[in-house]
Amino acid sequence: MRFTILKELFAGFVRTRGIGRHFRRLLLLDSLAGTGVSREVPPTLSQTLIAAAKSDPDALLKQLDSHPHGLSEAQAEAARERFGLNEIEQEKPLPWWLHLWHCYKTPFDLLLTLLAVISYVTEDLKATIVIGSMVAISVFIRFWQESKSNRAADKLKAMVSNTATVIRHDLAEDAMEDARRYFDVRLHPKEPRKVEVPIRQLVPGDLVVLCAGDMIPGDCRVHSAKDLFVSQAAMTGESLPVEKFVRLRDGAMSNPLELENILFMGTNVVSGSATAVVVSTGNRTYFGALAQRVTSTDRTPTQFQSGVNKVAWLLIRFMMVMSPLVLFINGFTKGDWTEAFLFAMSIAVGLTPEMLPMIVTSTLAKGAVILSRQKVIVKRLDAIQNFGAMDVLCTDKTGTLTQDKIFLANHTDVWGKESDDVLESAYLNSYYQTGLKNLLDVAVLEHVEVHRELEVATAFRKVDEIPFDFTRRRMSVVVAEHDRHHLLICKGAVEEILSVCSRVRHGEADEPLTAELLARVRAVTADLNEDGLRVVAVASREMPPDKDTYAVADESDLTLIGYVAFLDPPKESTAPALKALAAHGVAVKVLTGDNELVTAKICRGVGLPADTVLLGADVERMSDAELSRAVETHNIFAKLTPSHKERIVRLLKANGHVVGFMGDGINDAPALRTADIGISVDTAVDIAKEAADIILLEKSLMVLEEGVIEGRKTFANMLKYIKMTASSNFGNVFSVLVASAFIPFLPMLPMHLLTQNLLYDISQIAIPFDSVDDELVKNPQRWNPGDIGRFMLFFGPVSSVFDIATYCIMWFVFGANSPAHQTLFQSGWFVEGLMTQTLVVHMIRTQKIPFIQSRPGTALLVTTGLIMAVGIFIPMGPFAHYFKLQALPLAYFPVLIVVLAGYMVLTQGMKRYYTRRFGWQ
Incomplete structure (x- = not known):
């Protein structure tokens, strides 16, 4: 427990x-x-x-x-x-050398290192250099990107200091x-x-x-x-x-x-x-x-991290199946078990998503930096993906739907007539309280003329205070006027004030609070509420001057003297922001402790349906099963306690929603903790800021809408990499299996596979900076490893079709059909394999026709173009013999263009079929 x-x-x-x-x-x-x-x-x-x-x-x-x-x-x-x-000692940033070790000690890099060691032992120095270079570049990129993202996150978090x-x-x-x-x-x-x-x-x-x-x-x-x-x-x-x-x-x-x-x-x-x-x-x-007393271990994976890990292990399971198959097929057919083992290890490396941590981290870091320019501070990078997955946003009304500025609109007596006495009493209450002053107190204290007229500094002395709490929903101060008597002034929610009143003030006299007067009081306050005003009741009681300490028990037998009514008009940006969020599949639910009439008035003014409002009392009576159904059909909840807000958020999550909660008060902390993504503002109380994942420098739903879009762009780019890696690597290995079974020599040497894999990974470094189709940010997005596996099985063999076609062309057309001509065969497949692997980046980054209907980001276009050029230069240039390759005949390249064109056409056709049957994302 x-x-x-x-x-x-x-x-x-x-x-x-x-x-x-x-x-x-x-x-x-x-x-x-x-x-x-x-x-x-x-x-x-x-x-x-x-x-x-x-x-x-x-x-x-x-x-x-x-x-x-x-x-x-x-x-x-x-x-x-x-x-x-x-501060906690373990929480200091890792020293650079330990951070570098963490970047290196992935299963994928350890596997590469093992392969490099084996190559060195077998005196294959060239393979050792290539593999070692791949490990060094991969680890350096990851270290550099994570260091950069950590520095960016630290700068952002430094802006939110408690x-x-x-x-x-x-x-x-x-x-x-x-x-x-x-x-x-x-x-x-x-x-x-x-x-x-x-x-x-x-x-x-x-x-x-x-x-x-x-x-x-x-x-x-x-x-x-x-x-x-x-x-x-x-x-x-x-x-x-x-x-x-x-x-x-x-x-x-x-x-x-x-x-x-x-x-x-x-x-x-x-x-x-x-x-x-x-x-x-x-x-x-x-x-x-x-x-x-706890060793420094990684924290329990979030839903986002679990999704990434499931996808990575999906690819590793494929590796554990395919690598032994390649080993035994090549070992039995070629008879060279050492070469077969090295080749099988290369296949294992080719299937491992070694760039996945770097791509994920750099993509999230880029998203965090972009959001910081939009006045959004990301305290936890993983929260960006939750931003994109969010489909329900729960928010308070005050300051979010409405302007973050409260105006004192009316100060009336019990009957609704303007009264300076009520304003003076409210001023004394707000002036002398030492608790958390809210916007209503600030609005009252702006009437500095009352301070001068009452001569507060000389005429009054504070005796005691009964602080506000969320159960009573009221607070009181006791002041002494010229030390003649003590006056207890109580200010708070109308119903809570009425519960401790026994009289009402009528002119100069006090009358008993009868049922008829109570009905009239409620009618007056209801009229004010329906005008969109927030009504706070004010009551008082004269006390003898012989007491210095007061408690909640003294808040009894009070006289209701009137109301102060506040106006919090809707923001001009609220209605467009709500429409934009709805267009992106995010439902907005208002959870407030405010009066239901005021809440409904404001909600109607910004375009939210307000036909039915669920009250805190209704929430209290409902079982979890009943409330679980009610939260789906209601969008406005009023007069809620902190526990009500937390319960609503919890049940929305249980219903399968990814829930965001936006709040800035003490009473919002439980819901902020419970939500999938807690959102607060820089002006929030400490406990709310600490509970939040995202801090807004501007309390606006429009800013949230921008954050949702950026979160979905971030997720879309991560998913691109995973789809590309999964389908391309699987197709490559499937092609190797086919070639190993029928060709009397290795279709590609281990160093060829590793070099190809290294170049392919470099071509994907710019994915975090790629543009994203508008269709991919319209709806919430979540991890689904099952879809990744299906995508791999659909699109992987597409490249294998053209790999096998290349085998046939090299075997029958160019005569590379014996161990003596294996270098020519390997050179032909090296170029074609790298071209198709690089093209798949552009084919799978969008469901549209690439380059025509969907243009890639400039950085991605440049990196893929350079890698394709390097891939051709390696066998055709002066360093071909270092890679055990040779120059290809010029007649090969027209054939290569036909093969690549066929690959693009078939892949586009498969995309249309796949999208119609399963959806793209």
Whole structure:
């Protein structure tokens, strides 16, 4: 149970690529499965946390060489030198030599190296040089491309840095305090400074200021708190946020996970505020302790990675079948088992997709760089393919469908008449709250004239605050006016405010809230909602001035005084973006905690059908089976809680959809974690940014539409390479099998196959930069290894038809029909084989007629053209004897043109048949 919980913690805390800046998200705990590594808190860490929990706050600060006003800059720097950065040690980027080793240690390159060694032992130096060159070039290209993509990803991720608010003070203040105590002089020390520092720079002893939405940046002890609720469900299994206190209520508690004044790295603040002293950072945290105990293994493959691996193993299975066949056929027919073994090894190499990692990485890196120019930051490169596969996008309403700017449109009394008293009360509430100020608060605070008229700075003093949470959906502040009385002002959702009201204000008098008045209140707010306004109710209650601390229980017997109504008009780009997404097969579903009337009004304004809206209460009543059907027929969901959003996303995934979720608030974090692709914005709260795979610098659906297209282009180019490699290699090996059975010599030497394979791979380097047909980006795309296998079996033998035709031409027309003339035969097939292999790049990159209906990218056209020229130059030039080839007669080339033309015509015909029967992609 604890393992599952901790796994969710990792998934929610960090969503980064394999070599991240802070912490790996799922890898460490996934790799614990099936091992002997303990998931319990290490004993030394337990003792440290329990000791910190039981210590007096001031004594703990002294123990950590800290101060009630925080560390100074010099102290923080010294502690950083002592403890290091607040990051997991294993997560530092790999050194270049280790990265180079990872690029080399693929099964394909190891196989090539083995073949090179065998060639060297058998004193075939030329083959050794060619094979060694192939390994070196392949590894270098992969290393260079991955290094480049990692640097690009690091630059992008650096734009999304998380920070913590810490308290800093000057050491001179200590001297001032000592002087005050010694001379009994009243000095007024400066207030400690609050500064933002990157999380990775935090050190033990730092005093951290926390409020709603903040991530806990290290293992901390609460120093002071006000209604602090922390979500640590992923760590302890508690479904609801837990309240944290300064002191332990049970001093005998021995389980660190249950300590009421300890905050764990990776959890997040739901509501309230606090200051906490950092006890441990990096590897010394509970999070880091687990990371240290796990060997550095690759994380559990994503759906994208699994698809790539399945395709690679499909080709390897073909290799494991074909290579032994070639070995035994050549061994028995030629009698030279050594040569047969070398040739079989060459066949194995020819079937291996050795360039697959490089093509995939460079294609994804190119997509990430292009998206960065479109204000999209890709935190995890594999997410690009999920972007292209996405067929359902769940999004909030505010700031996405509507403008990211809220205007205060009305401030009315209970009866709908304009009221300055309501505006003043709302202003005081927004001004004095210390929690996460939303757009509604910002809109209220823009009325600075209220500040002057009320003389807020001199007439009012804040007494206390009851922070907002997503269960109550309201928050309150208590202010004292000239210290005569206390006034509790509560602001929040209409229904939640009404639930704690017993009276309504009518003019100067208060009246009991009867059923008739309640119906009238709801009618007034409904009218405002139908006008597209977001309505927030305001209530108040006078309290005696003899109380300093207030709690949720004090939010009762309130008087409803009116409403503030906000306008959030739709963006002009929303309707076109929704049409564009629909045209590309992406259904948009709106998941919001807002009122259903406002939501329906906005949705109708942007062209989304809003006939039926499913409410959070309906979601709560439905079973999973019922909701699973409802999510397919409904597009608008209103008044949802965070758990409702997460449940809807989870069931959409269970229905077979690839689901994207776009959100930026604390309440969006669970759904962001659950979605196939989490999308947030740079202005989102920390926990939302950490949970996301994609960060938008502009909160716009139009930007998402561009990202979807780029994701599909990226996938299409990767699929091109796989189809080309699969069909071409299979056809080549099939031709070798036929030739081996009937020809008394090897149809091609091992070094010929390897040279041909090397040139063919170089011709495909430009595939990531190829253009993509519009038809290939219209619909979501997913991996289907079964289709790859079928494609291979259909198109591989097409090239074999013309290979066999070349055999016959060389045998009967040019007289290459004996071991004495095998070099001529091998030269003829070398050129024809390379030409057809290179042409297949253009034939299979599109279902249209190549060069006429679909033009390749310039880079691909140049590389394939150069490789075809090199392929002809090798036997015709001065280096032919190094490759054991010879010049071909000029009469060969007209025949070659006819063969290639026939190959293109037959391949185009097969493409049409295949597309009609199975579809192209």
